Amino acid sequence: MLSFGLTILLDGVSYGMVLFIISVGLTITMGLMRLVNLSHGSFAMIGGYVAGYITQAGGNFYLALLIAMIIPAILGGLAEVTVFRPLYRKGELAQVLLTIGIVFVATASITEIFGAFPYPVVFPDYLTKPIDIGFRTYPAYRLFLIGVGGVVAIALWYLIENSLYGAKLRAAVDNPRMARTVGMNVNVLFTGTFMVGSALAGLGGAMGAGILSLEPSYALKYVVLFLVVVIVGGEGSFKGSFVAAMALGIIDTIGKYFFSQAAPYLLYVTVFVLLLWRPQGLMPAKSVA
Amino acid sequence: MMAAPSTDTAATTASPASRVLSLIGHALPWLIAIGFYFVAGGSLSIGTQIMIWILFAMSLDLVLGYAGIVTLGHAAFFGVGAYAAGLFSIHFMSDPILGHIFAVVVSGVLGVISGALILHTTGVTFLMLTLATVSIIYEYGNQARWLTGGDDGLQGMKVGPIFGTFEFNIFGQTAYVYALVVLFIWFLISWRLVKSPFGRSLDGIRQNPRRMRAIGTPVWWRLLAIYGIAAAMAGSAGALLAHSTRFVGLSSLSLLTSGIVTVMLILGGTRKLYGAFIGAAIYYLVQDSTAKFSPYFWEFIVGGMLIATVLFLEGGLMDLGRIGRRFLARFQRSDAP
Numbered sequence: 001m002l003s004f005g006l007t008i009l010l011d012g013v014s015y016g017m018v019l020f021i022i023s024v025g026l027t028i029t030m031g032l033m034r035l036v037n038l039s040h041g042s043f044a045m046i047g048g049y050v051a052g053y054i055t056q057a058g059g060n061f062y063l064a065l066l067i068a069m070i071i072p073a074i075l076g077g078l079a080e081v082t083v084f085r086p087l088y089r090k091g092e093l094a095q096v097l098l099t100i101g102i103v104f105v106a107t108a109s110i111t112e113i114f115g116a117f118p119y120p121v122v123f124p125d126y127l128t129k130p131i132d133i134g135f136r137t138y139p140a141y142r143l144f145l146i147g148v149g150g151v152v153a154i155a156l157w158y159l160i161e162n163s164l165y166g167a168k169l170r171a172a173v174d175n176p177r178m179a180r181t182v183g184m185n186v187n188v189l190f191t192g193t194f195m196v197g198s199a200l201a202g203l204g205g206a207m208g209a210g211i212l213s214l215e216p217s218y219a220l221k222y223v224v225l226f227l228v229v230v231i232v233g234g235e236g237s238f239k240g241s242f243v244a245a246m247a248l249g250i251i252d253t254i255g256k257y258f259f260s261q262a263a264p265y266l267l268y269v270t271v272f273v274l275l276l277w278r279p280q281g282l283m284p285a286k287s288v289a
Numbered sequence: 290m291m292a293a294p295s296t297d298t299a300a301t302t303a304s305p306a307s308r309v310l311s312l313i314g315h316a317l318p319w320l321i322a323i324g325f326y327f328v329a330g331g332s333l334s335i336g337t338q339i340m341i342w343i344l345f346a347m348s349l350d351l352v353l354g355y356a357g358i359v360t361l362g363h364a365a366f367f368g369v370g371a372y373a374a375g376l377f378s379i380h381f382m383s384d385p386i387l388g389h390i391f392a393v394v395v396s397g398v399l400g401v402i403s404g405a406l407i408l409h410t411t412g413v414t415f416l417m418l419t420l421a422t423v424s425i426i427y428e429y430g431n432q433a434r435w436l437t438g439g440d441d442g443l444q445g446m447k448v449g450p451i452f453g454t455f456e457f458n459i460f461g462q463t464a465y466v467y468a469l470v471v472l473f474i475w476f477l478i479s480w481r482l483v484k485s486p487f488g489r490s491l492d493g494i495r496q497n498p499r500r501m502r503a504i505g506t507p508v509w510w511r512l513l514a515i516y517g518i519a520a521a522m523a524g525s526a527g528a529l530l531a532h533s534t535r536f537v538g539l540s541s542l543s544l545l546t547s548g549i550v551t552v553m554l555i556l557g558g559t560r561k562l563y564g565a566f567i568g569a570a571i572y573y574l575v576q577d578s579t580a581k582f583s584p585y586f587w588e589f590i591v592g593g594m595l596i597a598t599v600l601f602l603e604g605g606l607m608d609l610g611r612i613g614r615r616f617l618a619r620f621q622r623s624d625a626p
Binding site: 030036083086087090091092093094096097098100101102103104105106107108109111112116216220224227228231235261264265268269271272275276279280 | 353357359361406407410412413414416417418420421422424425428429431432544545548551552555583585586587588589591592593594595596598599600603
């Protein structure tokens with residue numbers, strides 16, 4: 001029974017790590033720039049397809065992950081400068097519409113280039129085998145996800161809490177006008193943050209392809225999950241989105257094991273009730289940290 | 290049909306020439322719709338589809354355009370209306386009018402209940418709650434195969450003749466007239482609503498809810514009322530879809546459907562009612578004509594149009610005329626010495 005519980009926990013945490021890596025960029029941009037970005041899933045999807053393309057051609061897996069971060073980062077930076085910047089001052093409706101437009105464009109382009117069928121990322125052999133972890137054997141792939149997710153979380157925490165960049169970021173979130181007044185280049189900060197967020201989304205899309213399978217509808221299908229992580233955690237709250245990602249991963253896993261009939265809507269019902277109970281999210285934060 | 294514009298106070302105070310122009314403008318979409326009936330031949334069902342989407346987009350205009358409620362869950366009411374009409378015809382009776390009323394009531398009640406639960410929230414939280422609503426209903430529809438047929442869709446609908454005389458035939462003439470009449474009724478209701486003090490108060494709530502509350506408007510109740518009405522209207526569009534195709538697909542409940550209807554409305558222009566007409570028609574034409582090149586190209590074009598609309602054309606295609614006039618005026622000014 002205990003080992004079964006641990007299995008569910010590991011499944012939930014590894015799933016939650018994927019959700020966290022993809023969503024953390026979104027929580028910062030939504031908290032920092034007040035941008036409702038429904039196109040975030042597209043960057044994850046592009047990262048996944050890039051990694052899939054490289055690994056299917058026989059390329060190195062880690063090189064593929066790196067490129068899966070670089071390409072979404074470049075695209076994200078370009079998108080920020082060209083289409084998102086005029087959006088900051090407009091209302092939510094304009095933001096929702098424009099970013100849905102990007103989702104449509106990304107979905108159509110991916111379908112045109114790669115076809116409408118699921119597209120696998122080829123993981124190295126040692127990741128696809130199960131390994132012995134004491135009380136049972138467990139897929140190495142999921143342990144890898146937990147490891148990478150943990151490293152990303154710690155690195156981000158350090159970056160935001162202890163670096164100059166993090167200090168500037170927190171300052172800009174708290175008061176962008178004041179940050180400009182003391183001479184910070186907030187525009188560059190925004191673009192940089194957007195690129196980091198998109199790169200992480202790409203990494204999550206590529207690494208998590210074994211859980212959130214890649215297909216052209218990815219961008220629209222899973223963006224609800226990513227938004228849920230951000231909103232439930234509290235917009236702009238780094239810790240909140242980590243907790244929310246873990247909680248959602250575990251709840252969804254429990255749902256799949258015990259209530260396989262109700263699993264799909266169990267998640268949304270949870271979110272619905274949670275948001276009615278706490279409209280500002282679990283850990284509402286004015287600042288990123 | 291021309292009764293509608295004469296109730297417009299703006300039209301009665303304007304000059305005779307512009308009154309005639311506005312009358313023509315109001316009559317035009319309906320004349321096109323009636324004319325299409327006689328010239329369409331085999332493609333009449335496309336016209337029916339367009340009118341269904343016009344009705345759906347118009348219902349969204351009431352909540353999103355006039356009341357400023359940013360929702361992505363409007364497909365829930367469309368799909369529930371379609372399923373309600375379909376299930377009514379399978380389990381109770383085949384009369385389409387009664388089935389239609391049943392669908393309108395069910396989706397209206399659903400709108401009031403879900404609206405009452407979530408309308409006190411605003412912004413992103415509200416948006417997420419509408420997403421959660423439509424996702425819950427979609428997943429339930431997918432799961433409850435015994436009721437909805439799951440992702441195979443609802444099959445085996447029996448649709449009887451309207452008023453016991455007009456059979457739904459293979460050429461879709463009955464379905465076309467049926468859709469046109471329903472659309473016109475809802476248009477009149479909407480027109481009356483948005484020109485009424487109630488509609489004006491919605492306008493105020495969209496612009497400044499706090500001030501409206503301060504001057505004594507029961508903001509929450511007004512929003513709930515329009516949310517319920519728009520839900521009933523979307524359900525009516527869903528019922529039309531179910532009756533005209535005798536089939537309800539799970540996709541009618543999906544988030545993508547919400548996205549598509551929003552695109553139509555925004556393309557056409559919000560807060561004009563007729564924006565829905567232009568948007569839905571253009572969307573259909575674009576989808577139809579680009580589908581020849583590639584089955585996915587339309588999505589690309591629609592996405593591109595959406596981005597361009599937000600960046601350059603805030604009022605939608607209905608705004609093109611005004612922008613053109615402004616451009617012309619600037620051109621003439623710069624011409625003068």
